[in-house]
Each structure stands twice: as structure tokens, then as C-alpha cells.
Amino acid sequence: xxxxxxxxxxxxxxxxxxxxxxxxxxxxxxxxxxxxxxxxxxxxxxxxxxxxxxxxxxxxxxxxxxxxxxxxxxxxxxxxxxxxxxxxxxxxxxxxxxxxxxxxxxxxxxxxxxxxxxxxxxxxxxxxxxxxxxxxxxxxxxxxxxxxxxxxxxxxxxxxxxxxxxxxxxxxxxxxxxxxxxxxxxxxxxxxxxxxxxxxxxxxxxxxxxxxxxxxxxxxxxxxxxxxxxxxxxxxxxxxxxxxxxxxxxxxxxxxxxxxxxxxxxxxxxxxxxxxxxxxxxxxxxxxxxxxxxxxxxxxxxxxxxxxxxxxxxxxxxxxxxxxxxxxxxxxxxxxxxxxxxxxxxxxxxxxxxxxxxxxxxxxxxxxxxxxxxxxxxxxxxxxxxxxxxxxxxxxxxxxxxxxxxxxxxxxxxxxxxxxxxxxxxxx
Numbered sequence: 001x002x003x004x005x006x007x008x009x010x011x012x013x014x015x016x017x018x019x020x021x022x023x024x025x026x027x028x029x030x031x032x033x034x035x036x037x038x039x040x041x042x043x044x045x046x047x048x049x050x051x052x053x054x055x056x057x058x059x060x061x062x063x064x065x066x067x068x069x070x071x072x073x074x075x076x077x078x079x080x081x082x083x084x085x086x087x088x089x090x091x092x093x094x095x096x097x098x099x100x101x102x103x104x105x106x107x108x109x110x111x112x113x114x115x116x117x118x119x120x121x122x123x124x125x126x127x128x129x130x131x132x133x134x135x136x137x138x139x140x141x142x143x144x145x146x147x148x149x150x151x152x153x154x155x156x157x158x159x160x161x162x163x164x165x166x167x168x169x170x171x172x173x174x175x176x177x178x179x180x181x182x183x184x185x186x187x188x189x190x191x192x193x194x195x196x197x198x199x200x201x202x203x204x205x206x207x208x209x210x211x212x213x214x215x216x217x218x219x220x221x222x223x224x225x226x227x228x229x230x231x232x233x234x235x236x237x238x239x240x241x242x243x244x245x246x247x248x249x250x251x252x253x254x255x256x257x258x259x260x261x262x263x264x265x266x267x268x269x270x271x272x273x274x275x276x277x278x279x280x281x282x283x284x285x286x287x288x289x290x291x292x293x294x295x296x297x298x299x300x301x302x303x304x305x306x307x308x309x310x311x312x313x314x315x316x317x318x319x320x321x322x323x324x325x326x327x328x329x330x331x332x333x334x335x336x337x338x339x340x341x342x343x344x345x346x347x348x349x350x351x352x353x354x355x356x357x358x359x360x361x362x363x364x365x366x367x368x369x370x371x372x373x374x375x376x377x378x379x380x381x382x383x384x385x386x387x388x389x390x391x392x393x394x395x396x397x398x399x400x401x402x403x404x405x406x407x408x409x410x411x412x413x414x415x416x417x418x419x420x421x422x423x424x425x426x427x428x
Contacts, residue, residue: 007079007082011082014061017059018059018061018086018087021055022090022093025052025055026092026093029048029049029090029096030091030092035218035219037100038100038132038174038221039171040174041129049095052096053096053098056096056098061073061097063097063098063127064098065099065254065258066127077257077316077317077319078313078316080258081257081261081313081316083097084262084265086265087262087265088261088263088264088265089268094262095129098127100129102133102135102255103126103129103133104251104254104255105135105254106134107123107126108250108251108254109196109247109251110122110123110126110198113250114198114238118235122176122177122198125176131175131176133171133177133179134170134172134175134177135170135251136179136181136225137166138167138169139164140165144381144384146181146190146194146245149164149181149182149183151165151166151181151182152183153182153183158234159232159233160184160197160236161231162180162182162197162230163228163230164182166180166224166227167222167224167225168212168222168224169222169223169225172208172222172223173208176201177198177200177201178198178199178201179199180196180197180198181194181195181196181244182244185241188242192242193242193244195239195240195241196237196247197237198232198238205230206227206230207226207227207228210224211223212224214374215370216367216370252379252380253325254325255379256335256379256380257316257319257332257335260335260336260339261312261316263308263339263343263371263372264305264308266347266368266371267304267368268305269368270343270346270350271302271305273363274297274301274349274350277350277353278294288353297352297353300345300349301345301346301349304345304346308335311331315334329392333385333386333389334385336379336380336382337382339382340376340382341372341376341382343368343369343375344369347368347372
């Protein structure tokens with residue numbers, strides 16, 4: 001039985017290169033343009049960013065989440081997890097390495113379900129990082145319950161006409177295209193009720209009411225959109241009619257795992273900063289590192305990060321081994337709800353250990369803490385994933401036959417005593 005936590009020397013060299021490249025090159029982008037992650041790059045930025053992307057391509061680390069025929073390396077989820085631990089520590093790194101959300105998931109949808117013309121027009125520029133895209137699913141009244149979605153797409157001759165409201169549609173103001181989930185058969189069972197559509201930018205009827213800014217952003221990036229009789233041709237449907245849930249899992253299953261992978265890196269960064277602070281800050285005549293309360297904070301954080309990391313890696317290994325996100329659904333949901341919890345706990349300790357500096361804009365710690373709250377809601381709230389994980393767990397078990405767990409029922413104890421040649425009542 002193989003049980004190995006080592007990384008192949010050839011890929012370890014690539015990880016070492018990525019770590020040093022991000023530390024020396026990508027980190028500067030975080031300092032200069034911390035809020036420009038999802039916008040199309042300006043000419044000034046392109047002159048700096050494009051050579052960095054090319055360096056990543058030359059190293060064979062571009063778009064590693066994709067198969068080789070789609071422009072990636074086909075490294076698999078375990079290697080991607082190791083790489084994403086590094087990328088997660090830098091805001092610009094996913095974009096420089098061709099793995100930025102929501103474009104990665106939208107690229108996978110296009111690769112699986114797009115027409116050749118759609119791939120030519122949108123997929124290649126998206127993979128190259130020349131354009132950005134939008135995934136428009138959430139609705140104001142729906143939240144995490146798609147049964148409450150009301151945006152409709154009605155067939156009219158050779159076209160579909162989309163009408164309704166979508167909220168928190170990331171990057172809509174800059175996107176070259178939007179992927180929209182709409183009800184096509186309100187009388188069908190929930191998982192067959194909706195379909196997915198590709199809607200090009202500039203299609204008449206797309207009305208961005210306003211953009212909500214997440215806390216800490218200097219401008220809004222998440223749109224409230226009114227779709228007012230937006231007309232698209234029949235081939236704008238991605239996948240089969242009524243197959244929106246299947247299409248969405250193409251992006252959401254992988255996306256949840258990739259968020260968790262990057263969260264490992266963020267949590268490790270917060271832990272490293274805690275250790276550096278404890279070894280450099282004096283109070284009441286001695287280092288913080290000598291204080292038992294600080295040592296407990298460090299130990300708790302280390303335990304949480306390592307446990308989380310191992311479960312993320314195990315989940316990635318299962319995806320590689322089975323090639324089936326549904327089979328790994330329990331563990332995907334588990335790392336999804338742990339992501340926000342681990343980031344919150346570790347980052348909060350790091351903030352407190354840094355004192356006033358921890359809550360300042362000079363440190364990334366409040367950003368890490370905030371990202372934990374965002375990721376606790378992204379791609380389904382943590383509470384929903386706790387429910388999914390528990391439901392999947394219970395499917396693997398049977399109810400006990402009485403008031404005790406089945407292995408400890410009195411008849412079993414008496415039988416075991418008999419089999420051991422003992423008195424079934426006294427046990428002697």
C-alpha cells in the first residue's frame with residue numbers, strides 16, 4: 001500500500017520557482033494595484049503583466065487547472081493544490097498564472113458546452129487573460145435556494161428571450177460575455193427547471209442597475225442586473241435544455257476545491273506572520289513568543305492549518321483518482337465550510353497578535369480575515385455545505401437496532417463472551 005506525501009523532484013522545482021517568482025515579482029502588483037484584480041488590464045499594466053504571464057507559460061505553469069487540449073498542463077488536482085497554496089498568498093497571482101475566478105470556471109463551461117464559434121470568440125481570449133467574464137446566477141430573493149429563482153427564458157422562434165433580475169454578478173461591468181442561469185420550464189422538477197445561456201456583452205436589454213462593492217473595495221464589482229427581454233439565438237444555450245445544474249457543477253465543483261486550496265496558502269501566510277511577530281515583539285520585558293497564551297494561539301493555528309491542508313489534499317487526490325466530483329461531494333462540501341472557519345480563526349489570532357498594526361491597511365491580515373467571510377458564502381453558504389456533508393455521511397450508515405450503537409447491544413456482548421469460552425452473563 002502506497003502512502004506518500006512527497007512531491008516529484010521535477011514538480012518541486014516548479015513549485016520552488018513559483019514561490020520565488022511570486023515573492024519577488026507578483027507581490028509588487030499587490031502593493032501597486034490591490035483593487036484591480038478583475039478589471040481588463042490597462043495598457044500601462046499590460047506592459048508589466050504580460051511578460052510575467054509569459055514567464056509562467058515558459059515555466060509550464062499556465063492554467064494548470066485545464067487539460068492540455070485546452071491550453072493547460074493536465075497536472076491534476078494534487079499538483080494544483082500544491083501550486084495554489086503558493087498562489088493563494090498573493091492577490092494577483094491567480095491572474096498571472098491563468099487561474100483567476102470566475103474566469104476559470106467559465107472557461108471550463110465554454111470548453112465543455114460552447115460552440116466552435118463561441119470558443120473561438122471567447123474561450124481563447126479568456127484563457128489568454130485578454131478578457132474577463134461574468135457568471136450571473138444568484139438572485140436577490142433566491143439566495144442559496146434556486147427554487148426561488150424567477151429569471152425566465154422563453155422560446156420565441158429561433159431565439160430565447162431572457163427576463164428577470166440577477167444579483168452579485170461578478171465583473172459584469174467589464175465582462176465580454178455573461179453566463180446566465182434562467183428558468184426554461186417552471187413546471188419541471190427543480191433540477192430540470194433551468195438552462196444556461198451565453199449572453200454577449202452589448203446585447204440589448206442588459207441593464208446594470210448598480211455595482212455593489214465588497215467591504216474594503218474602492219469601487220463596486222458585483223452587479224445588480226435587470227435582463228429586459230434580452231434576445232439570444234438558440235445556440236446561446238450551453239448544454240441541453242433543463243441541464244443548468246449539470247452545467248453549473250462543471251464550474252462549481254472545481255471552484256470550491258480551488259478556493260480551499262488557495263485558502264490554505266492564506267492561512268499559512270497568517271500563521272507565518274504570527275510566528276515572526278512573536279519572535280520579534282517584546283512586551284513586559286520578554287518576547288511575545290515566551291507568553292503561554294501566544295504559544296497556545298500558535299499551536300491552535302498550526303493544528304487547524306495542517307488538518308485543513310491534509311483534508312484539501314486528500315480531496316484533491318480523490319478527484320484525481322476517481323475523476324468524479326459527485327463521488328467526492330462529502331469532502332468537497334466539508335473543505336468548503338471549513339475554508340471560512342479556518343481563515344477566520346487563524347487570521348483573527350494573527351490580527352490580535354499584531355495589535356493596532358494588525359487592523360491597519362499596512363498589513364494583509366484584515367484582508368485575509370475578510371476573505372474568510374466572503375468564502376464562507378461564495379459558491380454556496382457554509383451552512384448549506386454542512387447540511388450536504390451531513391446528509392452524505394448519514395447515507396453511509398444504518399440506524400441502530402435499539403437504544404445503543406449496534407456493536408454494543410447486550411446480545412452482542414453475550415455472544416462475544418460465549419465465543420471466547422466465557423460465561424455469557426458474568427463474563428468469567
